[in-house]
Amino acid sequence: MKLTIERAALLKALGHVQSVVERRNTIPILSNVLLRGADGKLALSATDMDIEMISAVPAQGAKTGGTTVPAHTLYDITRKLPEGAQVLLELGSDKGQMTLRSGRSTFTLACLPAEDYPVMSGSDLAHNFTISAADLKRLIDRTRFAISTEETRYYLNGIYLHAAKSNDVNMLRAVATDGHRLARMELPLPDGAAGMPGVIVPRKAVGELRKLLDEFDQDVAVSLSDTKIRFAFGDSTVLTSKLIDGTFPDYDRVIPTGNDKVLEVECKSFAAAVDRVSTISSEKSRAVKLAIERNSLTLSATSPENGTASEEIEVRYSASPIEIGFNSRYLLDITEQIEGEGAKFVMADAASPTLVRDATDGSALYVLMPMRV
Amino acid sequence: MAIRQLPAIVVNRIAAGEVVERPAAAVKELVENAIDAGARRIEVTLRDGGASLILVSDDGDGMDAVEVALAVERHCTSKLPDDDLLHIRTLGFRGEALPSIGAVSRLSIVSRKRGAADAFKVAVEGGSKSAVEPAALSQGTRVEVRDLFYATPARLKFLKSVRAERDAAVDAVERLAMAYPSIAFTVVGDEEKPLVRMTAAEPDLAGKSADDIRRARLGAILGRDFADNALAIDAVREGFRLTGFAGLPILNRATARDQYLFVNGRPVRDKLLAGAVRGAYQDVLARDRHPMVVLFLDGPEADIDVNVHPAKAEVRFRDAALVRGLIVGALRNALAAAGHRASTTVAEQALAAARPMVWTQGGAALALNPGFAEAAAPYQAPLAQSPPAARAVEAPAPAATAHPLGAACAQLHETYIVAQTADGLVIVDQHAAHERLVYERMKAEIAATGVKRQILLIPEVVELDPADAARLAARATELAELGLVLEAFGPGAVVVREVPALLGETDVKGLARDLADEVAELGGALSLKERLEEVCGTIACHGSVRAGRRLNQAEMNALLRQMEATPHSGQCNHGRPTYVALSRAEIEKLFGRR
Ligand SMILES: Nc1ncnc2c1ncn2[C@@H]1O[C@H](COP(=O)(O)OP(=O)(O)O)[C@@H](O)[C@H]1O
Ligand SMILES: [Mg+2]
Numbered sequence: 022m023k024l025t026i027e028r029a030a031l032l033k034a035l036g037h038v039q040s041v042v043e044r045r046n047t048i049p050i051l052s053n054v055l056l057r058g059a060d061g062k063l064a065l066s067a068t069d070m071d072i073e074m075i076s077a078v079p080a081q082g083a084k085t086g087g088t089t090v091p092a093h094t095l096y097d098i099t100r101k102l103p104e105g106a107q108v109l110l111e112l113g114s115d116k117g118q119m120t121l122r123s124g125r126s127t128f129t130l131a132c133l134p135a136e137d138y139p140v141m142s143g144s145d146l147a148h149n150f151t152i153s154a155a156d157l158k159r160l161i162d163r164t165r166f167a168i169s170t171e172e173t174r175y176y177l178n179g180i181y182l183h184a185a186k187s188n189d190v191n192m193l194r195a196v197a198t199d200g201h202r203l204a205r206m207e208l209p210l211p212d213g214a215a216g217m218p219g220v221i222v223p224r225k226a227v228g229e230l231r232k233l234l235d236e237f238d239q240d241v242a243v244s245l246s247d248t249k250i251r252f253a254f255g256d257s258t259v260l261t262s263k264l265i266d267g268t269f270p271d272y273d274r275v276i277p278t279g280n281d282k283v284l285e286v287e288c289k290s291f292a293a294a295v296d297r298v299s300t301i302s303s304e305k306s307r308a309v310k311l312a313i314e315r316n317s318l319t320l321s322a323t324s325p326e327n328g329t330a331s332e333e334i335e336v337r338y339s340a341s342p343i344e345i346g347f348n349s350r351y352l353l354d355i356t357e358q359i360e361g362e363g364a365k366f367v368m369a370d371a372a373s374p375t376l377v378r379d380a381t382d383g384s385a386l387y388v389l390m391p392m393r394v
Numbered sequence: 395m396a397i398r399q400l401p402a403i404v405v406n407r408i409a410a411g412e413v414v415e416r417p418a419a420a421v422k423e424l425v426e427n428a429i430d431a432g433a434r435r436i437e438v439t440l441r442d443g444g445a446s447l448i449l450v451s452d453d454g455d456g457m458d459a460v461e462v463a464l465a466v467e468r469h470c471t472s473k474l475p476d477d478d479l480l481h482i483r484t485l486g487f488r489g490e491a492l493p494s495i496g497a498v499s500r501l502s503i504v505s506r507k508r509g510a511a512d513a514f515k516v517a518v519e520g521g522s523k524s525a526v527e528p529a530a531l532s533q534g535t536r537v538e539v540r541d542l543f544y545a546t547p548a549r550l551k552f553l554k555s556v557r558a559e560r561d562a563a564v565d566a567v568e569r570l571a572m573a574y575p576s577i578a579f580t581v582v583g584d585e586e587k588p589l590v591r592m593t594a595a596e597p598d599l600a601g602k603s604a605d606d607i608r609r610a611r612l613g614a615i616l617g618r619d620f621a622d623n624a625l626a627i628d629a630v631r632e633g634f635r636l637t638g639f640a641g642l643p644i645l646n647r648a649t650a651r652d653q654y655l656f657v658n659g660r661p662v663r664d665k666l667l668a669g670a671v672r673g674a675y676q677d678v679l680a681r682d683r684h685p686m687v688v689l690f691l692d693g694p695e696a697d698i699d700v701n702v703h704p705a706k707a708e709v710r711f712r713d714a715a716l717v718r719g720l721i722v723g724a725l726r727n728a729l730a731a732a733g734h735r736a737s738t739t740v741a742e743q744a745l746a747a748a749r750p751m752v753w754t755q756g757g758a759a760l761a762l763n764p765g766f767a768e769a770a771a772p773y774q775a776p777l778a779q780s781p782p783a784a785r786a787v788e789a790p791a792p793a794a795t796a797h798p799l800g801a802a803c804a805q806l807h808e809t810y811i812v813a814q815t816a817d818g819l820v821i822v823d824q825h826a827a828h829e830r831l832v833y834e835r836m837k838a839e840i841a842a843t844g845v846k847r848q849i850l851l852i853p854e855v856v857e858l859d860p861a862d863a864a865r866l867a868a869r870a871t872e873l874a875e876l877g878l879v880l881e882a883f884g885p886g887a888v889v890v891r892e893v894p895a896l897l898g899e900t901d902v903k904g905l906a907r908d909l910a911d912e913v914a915e916l917g918g919a920l921s922l923k924e925r926l927e928e929v930c931g932t933i934a935c936h937g938s939v940r941a942g943r944r945l946n947q948a949e950m951n952a953l954l955r956q957m958e959a960t961p962h963s964g965q966c967n968h969g970r971p972t973y974v975a976l977s978r979a980e981i982e983k984l985f986g987r988r
Contacts, residue, residue: 169899170899171899171900171901172901173901173903173904198851198852199899200850200851200852200854200899200902201848201850201851201899202851203851270852275851275852308846308895323843346846348848348895372849374851388851389851390848390849390850390851391849392846392847392848392849392895393846393847393848393849393892394846
């Protein structure tokens with residue numbers, strides 16, 4: 022293998038793949054990135070055995086072949102090369118070392134054989150559809166904050182992606198919950214997704230995917246089976262991830278349908294008021310109380326140590342008065358997701374799930390469980 | 395095969411297997427008999443750790459010819475006059491010990507009934523009894539056990555080293571001695587010097603109280619540290635009385651071995667004690683450290699079943715919750731009242747470390763104790779050249795030194811506060827002290843406002859075995875006060891509906907299982923409280939004044955005054971002292987003035 026690559030292209034590709042590589046590894050080869058040259062391209066790939074990221078860059082040079090070198094080292098070297106530089110990669114004849122040359126700098130890196138590098142097979146991904154980067158972004162952003170971090174409930178440690186019917190229309194849904202709150206986002210089901218199994222995409226893969234979505238705005242080709250999912254951005258970058266092997270709870274049961282107390286707030290000013298009032302609560306739980314009566318909402322918080330806070334804001338409300346407590350962090354997480362001007366809270370009582378929606382956009386829905394304060 | 399009645403010899407050997415599994419067990423039984431006989435002086439001799447000879451003599455009531463003969467018969471006892479197993483006041487009651495020992499050794503008993511003219515002797519060898527014959531003995535009873543287990547060679551093989559068997563025997567005697575300070579005990583082993591020698595003491599008019607005598611006896615057994623750093627306990631609840639001593643948290647151990655419970659004078663092992671002690675000390679001691687306690691529980695015999703264990707080492711309480719509550723409450727009260735006692739052990743360690751020094755020309759210190767000089771040199775050398783790290787403040791006003799923790803004089807290394815008290819000086823670790831203050835304040839806050847609860851959107855069903863599930867459900871009210879709301883869910887599960895908001899997203903299943911284990915084992919739900927307090931502890935640690943922060947005199951004095959006003963401020967959350975006090979007398983000792 023002997024190839025010349027633009028530094029900028031190499032850096033970008035390495036940026037994608039190296040973040041999959043764990044800093045500490047008990048299996049030495051997993052600290053490495055796999056390099057394969059072929060047909061005017063260099064394909065870089067890395068894996069932690071759960072996620073595989075492949076990124077290809079244009080390269081000049083004839084000889085094909087491959088090797089693996091320490092990922093973080095190669096990334097750091099490339100980062101420190103001057104802008105506009107050309108990088109020459111050459112595999113030594115005994116394949117034990119790779120030489121990197123750029124300008125007057127020369128590095129030799131220890132290699133491990135390419136044949137030993139674990140590769141995720143993607144031949145059995147039977148379900149295929151295309152989705153725009155913007156839609157995929159929304160599916161992730163609206164739900165990601167509610168992913169559970171509690172490892173004993175591994176089946177909640179990701180986003181549940183599945184096909185479902187809303188008012189007789191086929192939808193692609195993303196759902197996440199940590200057992201205290203739930204977020205659900207849906208879009209019309211893309212062609213080809215009908216019949217796909219419900220899958221749980223793990224948190225780390227969600228994070229890596231979200232980073233890629235910041236850089237690409239083309240359509241994303243999604244393929245999946247019930248054990249793996251793959252996201253392909255053109256033919257340059259491909260992310261494949263194993264899925265969480267578990268059953269996502271029957272979340273429909275916790276979405277209330279009979280709530281009748283409707284509160285409409287101006288989202289930005291509501292969030293700002295919650296943030297202000299919660300300053301006073303000293304604890305980690307940061308509870309705020311909402312006292313709601315006709316067209317008026319009083320937010321309050323108390324702390325025996327710091328004192329009390331309260332703030333009244335104008336709202337639209339015409340049901341019977343109610344007092345209800347929430348974790349202010351949870352309220353803010355939700356209001357952050359609402360892009361429209363208004364947010365709608367639909368409540369039953371102080372001990373039952375409350376439904377929250379964007380007043381103008383019905384595609385996302387949030388369920389929040391109150392706190393006893 | 396035909397069913398037949400086993401011969402007496404075999405029956406006795408089977409019983410012996412349960413009652414005397416090693417020499418220490420025989421020693422315990424014989425000493426108990428002497429105590430039951432009203433002895434004032436008990437002497438024990440051991441050869442080869444008791445394997446070749448155990449000799450126990452006492453000056454008790456003794457036996458006449460008929461009694462001596464009966465004593466070695468199975469199920470013969472003088473201690474159940476009304477056949478009433480519900481009112482047992484003596485250590486023995488089954489009439490099993492002597493025949494069991496006789497079945498597996500060469501046993502001989504010489505005894506002289508109090509006031510009688512003659513003594514009598516009986517011998518048993520491998521289960522067969524000799525005729526009673528006259529013998530010579532001035533008073534009491536003398537029991538000789540030779541070649542224990544010679545009749546059961548299998549058992550003999552299981553004996554540990556002479557030393558281990560001897561230590562176990564000494565341990566058994568000491569355990570009994572703790573409860574009977576008015577009896578003198580001696581144990582002599584193969585060496586000339588006695589292994590144990592404890593004189594008898596009685597409360598007297600000269601002002602020695604029963605407490606003083608007990609404290610002295612416990613000091614002789616557990617060490618002077620314990621006698622000097624233990625709080626007296628005395629509490630009563632529904633016919634039960636708890637007395638004894640609770641070690642200060644600073645006097646802690648890596649295991650729970652030094653926790654003793656005596657029920658109506660009988661040393662027992664009981665899980666209930668471990669749980670109650672852990673519950674009482676959880677505020678003041680790290681989870682992996684154990685305090686030293688010696689507790690004497692006296693109560694109505696009818697409420698305590700002593701007939702549950704072959705070696706009588708366990709008892710069963712009719713109302714275990716009552717006993718547990720009594721122990722936890724009494725220990726807690728004592729600890730709260732003692733909030734300000736710094737351990738004398740700590741002060742003594744400080745004195746030992748502060749050896750007089752000789753300064754050499756190079757500035758390095760040479761201590762008179764060579765080991766210490768090596769360790770100290772690297773620390774001392776730079777100090778000699780650099781300006782002193784202490785920042786002195788104005789001499790304290792005389793009124794301020796009247797406070798228990800005195801008036802701040804200086805801050806050392808921006809970590810320690812030195813204060814002058816009416817009778818000496820106090821050194822405070824500012825971080826540990828402040829951490830404790832913040833922690834106590836957070837706890838008070840939780841106590842005042844209750845634990846806020848997050849309701850679960852998806853309630854957690856936790857599968858448990860039916861007994862555990864029932865036990866946990868029975869504690870639902872107590873758990874709800876701590877922020878955990880659960881209820882029974884079918885026979886083998888509970889459903890958790892609300893959790894303490896302070897814990898954030900937590901492993902609910904794991905928590906419920908831990909709690910079920912604890913309720914079963916210890917009779918209380920400690921780990922939930924501990925988890926809440928751990929969160930408080932972490933927050934407290936982050937919210938408190940660090941080592942390395944400069945404090946002015948007003949700040950230092952404010953800290954001292956707050957410590958005086960806060961319970962438990964003498965230890966940090968982990969049981970380390972927050973301050974050490976040196977009395978003037980101790981300082982004078984340092985300089986050889988005393
Ligand atoms: N040292 C002793 N002094 C006086 N009487 C004794 C002594 N040891 C044993 N006895 C008598 O022998 C009886 C049997 O003793 P033992 O087998 O230990 O049974 P227990 O102690 O359960 O009664 C006792 O009840 C007591 O009357
Ligand atoms: Mg006995």
